[in-house]
Amino acid sequence: MSKNLEQDTIEVFINSLAHFYQQLGLDEVEIGVPYLLDSNHPIVEDYTGIIGISGRRKGCVYYTCPQALLSYILLAMGEKDVTTDHLCDLVGEIANTIAGNARQAFGAEFMISVPVVIKGEPEKVSLPKNTRCVVIPTKWKFYQSIIVVALE
Amino acid sequence: MFFARNFGKYRAIVISVAMFIILDLGVLGLNFYISSQIASDAVNVNLAGRQRMLSQKSVKALLDYQNDLAQGASGADAYQEMLSSVALFDRTLQAFHSGGYTSDATGQEIFLAAVETPISIAVVEESLAIWKPIRRDFSRLERESNSGRPLLSHLVDIAKQNNLTLLKLMNDLTNDLESVAKQKSDTLRWIQASAITLAILNFFLILFHFIGQLRSSDAVAEFARKETQEILLTVREGLLLLDSNLIIGSQYSESVKAIFGDRDFAGMSFRSLLHNLVVGQDMTTTEEYIKLLLNEQVKENLIGSLNPLSDVEVSLPQANGGYAVKHLSFRFNRTIEDGKISHILVTVLDITETVALRQSLEAARNQQGLHTDALKKLAHLDSTTLSAFLSRTEQDLHAINDTLKDEAAEPQGYNAKLQNCLRIVHRVKGDAGALDLLQIATAAHHFEDQLQILQKTEGLQGSDFLPLTLSLNDFLQLIAELREISDLLQNLQPVQVVAESGAVTTEQIPLPLDEQPIMRLAKRIAQENDKAISVTFDAEEAAVLSAEQRILVQASVIQLVRNAVVHGVESAEVRLLAGKPPTGTIDVRVSLEADGLRVSVRDDGQGLNLKRLREQAEAKGLYSREVLDGFSRTRVMGLIFEPGFSTAAEANEHAGRGIGMDLVRTNVNKMKGRIRISNQPRRYCEISFLIPTSQLEDSLVAEAV
Amino acid sequence: MKRLMIVDDSMVIRRRISRTHGLDGYAVVGTAEDGINAIEVARETQPDMITIDLTMPNMDGPEAIPVLASLCPQARILVVSALSDKATAIGALASGAHGFLCKPFTDQELRDALLELAQD
Incomplete structure (x- = not known):
């Protein structure tokens, strides 16, 4: 049947994100129950970092989260300067780290783009058409963010 | 640096070799020194011996000279010989006494060291004491030649008088010098012998010590090599x-x-x-x-x-x-x-x-792809039925996705999610089984497996659901593929069938309470369980049901029939022993009663065994023995509708998961109905439910609108 | 006191490294957000220790590292990057860097890496 969504790939993304939080000492991050999402109706929060994936697998992975959560992460990193620039920078870095680690797991045929950061504006998130994506909800304190994995 | 590092290791051998060389050099030096001593001693001995000879020769020449003169000869030859002998004797004796030159046998001038031993010194002193006056007389004789006859005879007298003494003294000197030379050469021999002994000892020391050391270090090296070899031979890496x-x-x-x-x-x-x-x-x-x-x-x-x-x-x-x-x-x-x-x-x-x-x-x-026999089955199905089933299954799966998506507090929330998903997927499985869509039934069965694994997982976490979510995606994909095929098949159907199906305008097409799928399912399950059954079907009255109710009733009947085949009807042998016909009978009946519509499934099997039900409930940890003992007969029978209860030993697709009867209860509750069980052990079991008239009227009104 | 320079296009990472706890023996003498800037800063500050990302705009890590290595021969260079392509990272090390630390990292990992790097 479909091999579009492989558990390993997604687990790498989940572990990378959990790892990212842990490295910052934010270890109470909860991974929620993953569910499916129609790629024609993407979900985005305030800030979104998108990494394009090409090579053997095509599609993208994005991390999106509310501004408040990003601000908290920045504060947790000891950063007091919570400007839009910083928030964009951070969300891009998170997406980049998640995808970079996936590349480590899947090798050179798994090519990743530089992060594209958008603020709001879901119409700018273009996912592969007519596929279902896997949404992995994550929760830290009471802030929710999601990783969306859309691979053809 | 190299030396410093290696000196420790070779220290002993370096010292030994150095000692050997020093020893050899020492012996060589001594040898040279003593040899030269011995050589000069030999000259001394020779000269001392010559003194002996010269003393006699002088006396003889003196006597010859006297005789020659006496016989009237000139005596010149004897005289000359006498003078040269006396001069040489004197010179040599002086040299022996205080060191000086003399001439050797060949006439060469050589240096003679003064004698050193006490004996020689005494002998030389004594000789000089005797010799000096004689020498003086000879000198006078020489000065006053031809004139000194009396002097000559005086000299002859003195010579005769001292000849033997002087000879003896010279002899003593020779002997003493000889013994000195001998002593020195003895010393040399002794030194040489001891040096050689020492050298040999040193050699053996080196030999034994280092051979031993080399041997042991070779042994260590060999051991290490063997050990390395052994490691290299045996390691897996x-x-x-x-x-x-x-x-x-x-x-x-x-x-x-x-x-x-x-x-x-x-x-x-x-x-x-x-x-x-x-x-x-x-x-x-x-x-x-x-x-x-x-x-x-x-x-x-x-x-x-x-x-x-x-x-x-x-x-x-x-x-x-x-x-x-x-x-x-x-x-x-x-x-x-x-x-x-x-x-x-x-x-x-x-x-x-x-x-x-x-x-x-x-x-x-990764589940299996579509099989050709699955395609055949699809082709046999009525396209309307199939597409209705597929749409509903898709909706069910989306409902499962919504369940996953709903926020829930763990762990209770997660368990509720799982229970909800189980109910939905079990219905899908039942329907698929009824339509003989094995592939969907299998997919649903796998999905159930995964759900149940999660139920048993301690400390369930969100990420544990990932395989489930991916299976759900696969499941949806399967349904999408089947839909494509179904659409293709629909195009192939005769025109009038399309027209017929076109009459059904509601978007969600209900399944009629249809005999065929239930019969097929019952037969298949019976076959798989090695049982013989016949099913009677009387469901005309189901027409009063709303579309939704018909789905619920159909699903419930499927579960009840399945339960009857698996748990009710016995195998042919058991039935024969019990005096029953080998083929079990299952009656499905839908009948209007005064207060509603009754749907019943009755089998002539072994009936419910209350004792086993109690034991099962206790074993599953659902209730304690005390509580169970307090249960009424009806309450005990009601256990079969509780989630997680099943009396089949092993779960298979058809029963034994304890889901099916739970599903019936849920469905009946949805219709506000009541369940009734009439049971006679070893004779029959009838499970029925009543949908109250109020529900039927409501639905009729709803349908009219 | 070791002189540390941080090169990363992400301000967040630059700040994170500079605030790493327990780096008492280090003073951050300069930061740069790309290779070109890094070379300028290195020329001025002569750092003993450089952390550098590989993927950066304008001039990336692999281009900048050999220049930095020849500019500051005394400096130890630590590549700090999400592992995306081993060949690139190996190339970067071969061209003059001394170690590799994979993003994301903990304070402890960064401390250990810098300590290891400082050893002769």
């Missing part, structure tokens, strides 16, 4: 050393041969070893990586994550000429000698099995 040019060293483990084939690898380059296995860019990257390890300035601990060969898939030639695909994991470590990187230790592990295990687990997750 391929071990080999690379030098800075990436050339393989002479010692490598036996496993290297097992992995790369039976060849001699010593002296081969690492690139040739991996020739055809790791190609192009990867090989270059690998060499670059090893060079990094050889680079002193790069920190070994800080580059481990860059190893390009931590997992490589290779095709290795086999003994039978074929190729085998293997997964190898290479590790590279520095070996340090004298603070410098001397070699790279390469560890090769065959991780094929580990990888294969991982892949087979992955493959097990």
Whole structure:
């Protein structure tokens, strides 16, 4: 049947994100129950970092989260300067780290783009058409963010 | 630096050899010294001997001279001989006394050292005392030649008088000098003998000591070599050393041969070893990586994550000429000698099995593709029924997705999610089974499996649901594929069928309470359980049900029939022994009663065994023995509708998960109905439910609107 | 006191490294957001220790590292990057860097890496 969504790939993304939080000492991050999402109706929060994936697998992975959560992460990193620039920078870095680690797991045929950061504006998130994506909800304190994995 | 480091090791041998050389030099020096002493002693002895001869010769010449004169001869020859003998004697004696020159036998001037031993000194002193007056007389004789006859005879008298004494003295001198020379040569011989003895001793010392030491160090080396060899023969990992040019060293483990084939690898380059296995860019990257390890300035601990060969898939030639695909994991470590990187230790592990295990687990997750027999079954189905079923299943699966998506507090929330999903998927399975869509039934069965694994998982977490979510995606994909096929099939159906189905305008087409799927399911389950059954079907009255109710009733009947076949009807043998016909009968009946519509499924099987139900409930930990004892008969029978209760020993697709009857209860509750069980052990069991009239009217009104 | 320079296009990472706890023996003498800037800063500050990302705009890590290595021969260079391509990272090390630390990292990992790097 479909091999579009492989558990390993997604687990790498989940572990990378959990790892990212842990490295910052934010270890109470909860991974929620993953569910499916129609790629024609993407979900985005305030800030979104998108990494394009090409090579053997095509599609993208994005991390999106509310501004408040990003601000908290920045504060947790000891950063007091919570400007839009910083928030964009951070969300891009998170997406980049998640995808970079996936590349480590899947090798050179798994090519990743530089992060594209958008603020709001879901119409700018273009996912592969007519596929279902896997949404992995994550929760830290009471802030929710999601990783969306859309691979053809 | 080299010497300082190695001196310790060779200290003993260096000292021994040095001693040997010093000893030899000493002996040689002494030898030279004493030999020269002996040579001069020999001259002394000779000259002393000559003194003896000269004393006699002088006396004889003196007497001859006297005789010659007496006989009237000139006596010149004797006179000359006398004078030269006396002069030589005198000169030599003086030299013996206080050192000086004399002439030797050949007339050469030689230096004579003064005698040193007390005896010789005394002898020379005494001789001089005697000789001096004689010598004076000879001198006078010489000065007053021809005139001194009386002097001559006086001299002859003195000579005769002292001749023997002087001879004896010279003899003593000779003897003494001889004994000195002998003593010296004895000393020399003694020194030589002891030096040789010492040298020999030293040689043996060196010989024994170092042979022993060499032997023991050889033994240690041999032991170490054996030990290394043993390690290299037995380790599972391929071990080999690379030098800075990436050339393989002479010692490598036996496993290297097992992995790369039976060849001699010593002296081969690492690139040739991996020739055809790791190609192009990867090989270059690998060499670059090893060079990094050889680079002193790069920190070994800080580059481990860059190893390009931590997992490589290779095709290795086999003994039978074929190729085998293997997964190898290479590790590279520095070996340090004298603070410098001397070699790279390469560890090769065959991780094929580990990888294969991982892949087979992955493959097990990927479900099978569409089979042709599945296609045949699809073709046999009425297209309307099929598409209705597929839409509903899709909706069900989306409902499952919504369940997953709903926020829930763990763990209670997660368990509620699972229970909800189980109910939905069980209905899908029932319907699929009824339509004989084995592939969907199997997919649903797998999904149920996964749900139940999660139910048993301690400390369930969100990420544990990932395989489930992915299965759900696969499931949706399967339904989408079936829909495509169904659409194709629909185009192939005769026109009038399309027209017929076109009459049904509601978007969600209800399944009629249809006899055929239920009959088929019952037959199939009976066959699989090795039972013989016949089903009677009387469901005309179901027409009063709303579309939604019909779905609920159909699903419930499927579960009840399934339950009757699996749990109710006995095998033919048991039935015959019980005096029953071998074929079990199941009656499905839908009948209007005064207060509603009754749906019943009755089998003539073994009935419910209350004792077993109690035991089962206790074993499952649903209730304690005390509580169960307090239960009424009806309450005990009601246990079969509780979630998680099942009396079948092993779960299969048809029963035994304890879901089916739970589903019936849920469905009946939805219709606000009541369940009734009439049971007679070993005779029959009838499970029925009543949908109250109020519900029927409501639905009729709803349908009218 | 070791002189540390941080090169990363992410301000967040630059700040994170500079605030790493327990780096008492280090003083951050300069930061740069790309290779070109890094070379300028290195020329001025002559750092003993450099952390550098690989993927950066204008001039990336692999281009900048050999220049930095020749500019500051005394400096130890630590590549700090999400592991995306081993060949690139190995190339970067071969061209003059001394160690590699994979993003994301903990304070402890960064401290250990810098300590390891400082050892002769």
